[in-house]
Amino acid sequence: MNSRSIDIALAALPNPLDKIRSADELIELLGPAVARQLGVYRLPAGFVLSVVIPVFNEAKTVREIVARVRRCGLPTEIILVDDGSTDGTRAILDGMRGESDLRIIFHERNQGKGAALKTGFGQASGDVVVVQDADLEYDPADFPRLIQPIVEGAADVVFGSRFLGDEHRVLYFWHSIGNYVLTLLSNMMTNVNLSDMETCYKAMSRGVLKQVAPTLVENRFGTEPELTAKVASIPGVRIYERPVSYRGRTYAEGKKITWRDGFRALWCIWKYRRGIKNARPLDAAERRFTS
Numbered sequence: 001m002n003s004r005s006i007d008i009a010l011a012a013l014p015n016p017l018d019k020i021r022s023a024d025e026l027i028e029l030l031g032p033a034v035a036r037q038l039g040v041y042r043l044p045a046g047f048v049l050s051v052v053i054p055v056f057n058e059a060k061t062v063r064e065i066v067a068r069v070r071r072c073g074l075p076t077e078i079i080l081v082d083d084g085s086t087d088g089t090r091a092i093l094d095g096m097r098g099e100s101d102l103r104i105i106f107h108e109r110n111q112g113k114g115a116a117l118k119t120g121f122g123q124a125s126g127d128v129v130v131v132q133d134a135d136l137e138y139d140p141a142d143f144p145r146l147i148q149p150i151v152e153g154a155a156d157v158v159f160g161s162r163f164l165g166d167e168h169r170v171l172y173f174w175h176s177i178g179n180y181v182l183t184l185l186s187n188m189m190t191n192v193n194l195s196d197m198e199t200c201y202k203a204m205s206r207g208v209l210k211q212v213a214p215t216l217v218e219n220r221f222g223t224e225p226e227l228t229a230k231v232a233s234i235p236g237v238r239i240y241e242r243p244v245s246y247r248g249r250t251y252a253e254g255k256k257i258t259w260r261d262g263f264r265a266l267w268c269i270w271k272y273r274r275g276i277k278n279a280r281p282l283d284a285a286e287r288r289f290t291s
Contacts, residue, residue: 039145041152044288049076049147050126051140054116058134059088063096065134070101072140074147079103079120080134084110114216114223121213130203138200142244147203149240156208156237156282159194160201160244178262182269186225189273190232192239198224198265201244207286208234215276221261222268233275234282 023042027035035041051069055062062080069078082090084107093104103123107116117131128147132140142160149155183197204212211234218226231237 036148036152039148041148043074043151044127047075047128047151048126049074049143050124050129051076051078051132051143052117052120052124052129053078053080053132053134054083054113054120055080055085055089055093055134056083056110056113056116057085057087057089059085059092061136062089062092062134065132065136065140066096066102068136069132069140069143072143074143077101077103077124077126079105079123081105081107081116081120083107083112083116112218112220112223114221114226115219117223117227118213118216121209121216124206124209127206128203129206129209131200133200137246137248139245139247142201142242146201146242146244149242150203150205153287154238155240156234156287157202157204157231157239159196159239159241160199160203161194161196161241162199162244162246163195164241164243182225182262182265185266186228186269189269190229190275192232194228194239195241197228199244202227202231204231205282205286207282208237210286211276211279218268220264222264225265225268226272229269229272230275230279234279236281
């Protein structure tokens, strides 16, 4: 099995254990139950995580987010979609062309996060796909534990929740209220009990992506409730949540979402409440992950 399946928890182990280099060795040392709780597990041979990163005016952070994805401890393909940046981001990305684990696509004009995701999803070839924002609000170090239920065959989709107990930066009260209201209304329409519908971290198996991606319509932040509703409409889909850390930005630091996006999200919750027309259950081949 690929030694890169070791969760980042391994890096925090004391020095006497620092010679351990594979998940198998660590699982043998700790025992399967403890290892699983730490997020240490075996990956299927040849496993690849597709990380889709929409980028708009993130010249200060785009190199660092790529570096953090590379340090996440998983085999990845990194798909960056520049959505018409005007702050020098495009030149930075152009200079990164040719790096073997990167796929870089440019939109000639700004269309929105949803448009960038649609482009990125169309390029993804990995076994599991996850969305990563180009700022530093979300930490790719959470990827191993985020995708663990999918790899172990328990889940088809995992949402990373900012409200389930991990650390998060304390910021805007009214944003948190808005997020709660949007999540509640989305849950009412989809009959799921998520704690954080608006999270960036939505990981899904390739089988789910194949159904959802071709149906996506929204070009801006309305993609979050649309994607949620369409995932939830797949018969028998198994959705999990896992806590993730969150270091939100202020508007002065570059935060982009506004109250207008909140109103659009309300409309999208209603508009897409029925999800995918004629959605079908996933077949056995689309649930092939085993630990």
